[in-house]
Amino acid sequence: MAKSPVTAVRPPVPQPRDPDEADRPAGRKDKRNRLRQPLRHRLKRDRALLLFCLPGVLYFALFFYLPLAGNVIAFQDYQPFLGFKQSPFVGLANFTALLAEPEFWSAVSNTLQITAIQLLLYFPAPIALALLLNSLISEKIKRFIQTVVYLPHFLSWVVVVAMFKQVLGGAGSVTTLLMEHGVSIGNVMTDPGTFKLLITAQAIWKDCGWGTIIFLASIASIDMGQYESAAMDGAGWLRRIWHITLPGIRPVILMLLILRLGDILSVGFEQILLQRDAVGPDASEVMDTYVYFHGVVDGDWGMSTAAGLMKGVIGFALILAANKLAHRFGEQGVYR
Numbered sequence: 001m002a003k004s005p006v007t008a009v010r011p012p013v014p015q016p017r018d019p020d021e022a023d024r025p026a027g028r029k030d031k032r033n034r035l036r037q038p039l040r041h042r043l044k045r046d047r048a049l050l051l052f053c054l055p056g057v058l059y060f061a062l063f064f065y066l067p068l069a070g071n072v073i074a075f076q077d078y079q080p081f082l083g084f085k086q087s088p089f090v091g092l093a094n095f096t097a098l099l100a101e102p103e104f105w106s107a108v109s110n111t112l113q114i115t116a117i118q119l120l121l122y123f124p125a126p127i128a129l130a131l132l133l134n135s136l137i138s139e140k141i142k143r144f145i146q147t148v149v150y151l152p153h154f155l156s157w158v159v160v161v162a163m164f165k166q167v168l169g170g171a172g173s174v175t176t177l178l179m180e181h182g183v184s185i186g187n188v189m190t191d192p193g194t195f196k197l198l199i200t201a202q203a204i205w206k207d208c209g210w211g212t213i214i215f216l217a218s219i220a221s222i223d224m225g226q227y228e229s230a231a232m233d234g235a236g237w238l239r240r241i242w243h244i245t246l247p248g249i250r251p252v253i254l255m256l257l258i259l260r261l262g263d264i265l266s267v268g269f270e271q272i273l274l275q276r277d278a279v280g281p282d283a284s285e286v287m288d289t290y291v292y293f294h295g296v297v298d299g300d301w302g303m304s305t306a307a308g309l310m311k312g313v314i315g316f317a318l319i320l321a322a323n324k325l326a327h328r329f330g331e332q333g334v335y336r
Helices: 019-023 028-035 039-045 047-075 093-099 102-122 124-134 139-154 157-168 173-180 192-220 224-232 237-262 269-279 287-297 301-328
Strands: none
Touching: 039 047, 047 093, 047 301, 093 301, 102 124, 102 192, 102 287, 124 139, 124 192, 124 237, 139 192, 157 173, 157 192, 157 269, 192 237, 192 269, 224 237, 237 301, 269 287, 287 301
16 A cells, blocks of 8 residues: 655744834734833834924924913013013013003904804804705715805905905995995995904805815714614704704814814904904904004004913913813813
8 A cells, every 4th residue: 555645744934024013003012012112213213204293393383382482571571672581570560551451452342242243153154054065966066166165265365355345345346236226335344333244254255165174074974874764764854954964063063162262362363454444443453453553563562462461361261161161061072
């Protein structure tokens, strides 16, 4: 009987390990081992990511964090030719003088009025437009409308104000058309009584379409099965929006509202500065223009810096309060 050939079984030969395999996350143990590596090795390993983040870090450091050191001017009788070190320290004198100035409270009043109008009209506008765009069936029409409403965002405020003047000014097209039909609306661009509504309308026209991007992305993440189930149960489009869409995008709405509250006292510096002379400072002076005219124009650096510092502190406090309120309602908020 012939014997079958015996095949020798060789032990497995260890393969050379992929050098990148050590960098792959493979559990907490590997993560701890990577963290135990020397800093020099970790910097060399992550140099591509660090270089990628470097422009953003430099941008925020140079234009946001480094200028914070200038807040010391709020406690000084600052003179540019003396600098920070030689300017005399005056404590809270700038804040006391600021709170006693009627022009400051007029600027605060105008700012709060514009903020209230924008929260009521401007903030919900992108949500409503996003719901409207999401209800369109034709993708071609939807993309065409999206392109049209995104374009004004890329226009400067100089162009936007000039366009509104050509439409609603004393000799504007709409004003002339209404006058020909016996309706007089006057010159809306120079009317102090309608100035706050005017700048809100300009802001909505310019940035409403751009603001829909986040809400449309949030709506796209909602499970379509919920809409199909609701439709099979007889729910109309309004009920589907109320019970599915709005609850689905509620975390995004709250997060953007919190971020908006932090910037609540910034109501548009360039936009208002361009139209300030047309309606007068009594109707158009806001916190930003007050700081500009008292600091840069009049040279009262200490008081204007105190106004800017108070604005920042109030905005920070509003973010903390709004984030805490979001946690009370069971939402994530901006941070935990």
